[in-house]
Amino acid sequence: MFWWRRTALRKRVVVNLSDKAFAGVLWAKRGPLLVLRDAVLMQHGAADTPMDGEVVIERARVEFIQVAGG
Structure with missing residues (x-):
């Protein structure tokens, strides 16, 4: 999963x-x-909830990452 370092880092x-x-924004x-x-x-059937501070996610839990176009 090295492609995202170039493609997605610091992008939405x-x-x-x-x-x-x-x-x-994928910060680091x-x-x-x-x-x-x-x-x-973002949860199915619920309103989006803004998060305070940084969100830290274990890569092992990630199914896939979508990079916003534009």
């Missing part, structure tokens, strides 16, 4: 997990962790 992404997704990769800033929690 949607990180999809099995039960939820986070939209935000720290070992097995991804760091999102300006993030929003």
